[in-house]
Amino acid sequence: MFGFFNKKTATLVGVDIGSSAVKLVALSREKREITLDSYAIVGLPPSAIVDGHVQELGVVAEAIEKGVKICGSKLNLAITGVPSSAVIIKHLELSNAFSEAELEDQIKIEADQFIPYPLDEVAIDFEVQGPNPLNPDLNKILLVACRNNDVIQREASVNSAGLKCEVVDVDTFAIERLLTYINKEDVTGDDLIASIDIGASTMTLNVMHQGEIIYNREQGFGSNELTNSIHIQCGMSVEEVEQSFRLTEISMEIEAMLIEPFRDTISQQISRALQFYYSSNVQNQLTKIYLSGGCSSIKGLVELLEEELGITVELTNPFSNMRIQAKINKDRLNKDAPVLVKACGLALRSFDE
Ligand SMILES: Nc1ncnc2c1ncn2[C@@H]1O[C@H](COP(=O)(O)OP(=O)(O)OP(=O)(O)O)[C@@H](O)[C@H]1O
Numbered sequence: 363m364f365g366f367f368n369k370k371t372a373t374l375v376g377v378d379i380g381s382s383a384v385k386l387v388a389l390s391r392e393k394r395e396i397t398l399d400s401y402a403i404v405g406l407p408p409s410a411i412v413d414g415h416v417q418e419l420g421v422v423a424e425a426i427e428k429g430v431k432i433c434g435s436k437l438n439l440a441i442t443g444v445p446s447s448a449v450i451i452k453h454l455e456l457s458n459a460f461s462e463a464e465l466e467d468q469i470k471i472e473a474d475q476f477i478p479y480p481l482d483e484v485a486i487d488f489e490v491q492g493p494n495p496l497n498p499d500l501n502k503i504l505l506v507a508c509r510n511n512d513v514i515q516r517e518a519s520v521n522s523a524g525l526k527c528e529v530v531d532v533d534t535f536a537i538e539r540l541l542t543y544i545n546k547e548d549v550t551g552d553d554l555i556a557s558i559d560i561g562a563s564t565m566t567l568n569v570m571h572q573g574e575i576i577y578n579r580e581q582g583f584g585s586n587e588l589t590n591s592i593h594i595q596c597g598m599s600v601e602e603v604e605q606s607f608r609l610t611e612i613s614m615e616i617e618a619m620l621i622e623p624f625r626d627t628i629s630q631q632i633s634r635a636l637q638f639y640y641s642s643n644v645q646n647q648l649t650k651i652y653l654s655g656g657c658s659s660i661k662g663l664v665e666l667l668e669e670e671l672g673i674t675v676e677l678t679n680p681f682s683n684m685r686i687q688a689k690i691n692k693d694r695l696n697k698d699a700p701v702l703v704k705a706c707g708l709a710l711r712s713f714d715e
């Protein structure tokens with residue numbers, strides 16, 4: 363069985379391997395207070411991660427290593443995540459009379475029925491979540507399965523960077539942990555909280571109810587579309603476009619000609635994703651949307667979405683309830699915070715009770 367549910371022993375640095383950049387977040391906790399100790403964002407060439415798979419392990423490892431140096435502090439143990447699209451998550455109910463070994467065997471039999479790959483190509487882990495309240499003889503079991511290769515490549519990238527990868531988590535669980543953490547007491551039983559992350563290549567919608575992600579959908583859409591059209595139409599290299607995003611130095615002309623229409627495209631993509639969500643089950647209206655990922659910093663997007671969707675939309679600040687280490691530049695952090703959501707959700711695993 364694999365280590366999705368490994369119990370951690372020490373503080374883990376969260377490593378989010380995105381298609382355009384790796385992000386590192388290092389947290390620490392004293393009593394109940396969590397501190398952001400350091401973070402790093404290091405760009406990756408487009409060839410390093412393709413369709414969510416690590417293609418150039420050495421390049422990814424080098425970027426993580428650079429991130430460790432930027433963080434400056436002594437980092438050792440790490441946690442990374444596999445995208446939800448690479449994972450099959452299944453809720454099972456099995457007899458509580460099984461011994462541990464019998465349970466593992468039974469789970470392999472169950473897994474074989476719904477995993478479309480040979481079992482020896484798949485990493486499997488499970489967590490016993492307690493008895494079914496309606497039938498206490500059955501235990502509720504959360505089963506996670508992922509192609510070995512996706513787990514091994516990500517783990518190896520982290521280990522090759524000089525860290526020790528203690529846990530390979532699932533991105534969805536990291537988002538669930540983060541939304542729970544930033545909402546704390548604010549969520550009532552009926553609230554449906556959505557997280558929409560739009561990165562360079564992928565847009566992900568997660569909906570959480572009572573602390574659990576109940577809906578997840580990923581689609582291929584992100585800032586690469588915008589970057590490419592600026593590259594083609596304005597004669598800038600992709601690196602120059604990325605650099606001008608980082609420095610928030612976009613000309614008014616590009617803003618009007620390409621970014622404003624792209625903002626409308628994002629709004630349409632989100633509306634469509636929400637239609638899928640609403641038609642997938644008889645859920646109530648969403649209470650709030652948290653926006654994250656590189657595209658979330660597009661000027662006016664939050665306001666446009668609120669107007670078009672009629673729902674409260676907020677940029678995600680994963681550190682809103684945390685102390686910030688004095689050496690961290692607060693203005694820079696404010697800009698970077700929405701892209702650090704996944705890395706922070708991963709790092710929060712260190713403090714799971
Ligand atoms: N102000 C901005 N306007 C438009 N795009 C931006 C802006 N700032 C950053 N970006 C884009 O956001 C991207 C980085 O976002 P993020 O770090 O969330 O992506 P990622 O996690 O690497 O990608 P993915 O999650 O899709 O694999 C950059 O490639 C950049 O093109």
Ligand SMILES: [Mg+2]
Pocket residue numbers: 380381561562655704
């Ligand atoms: Mg991302």
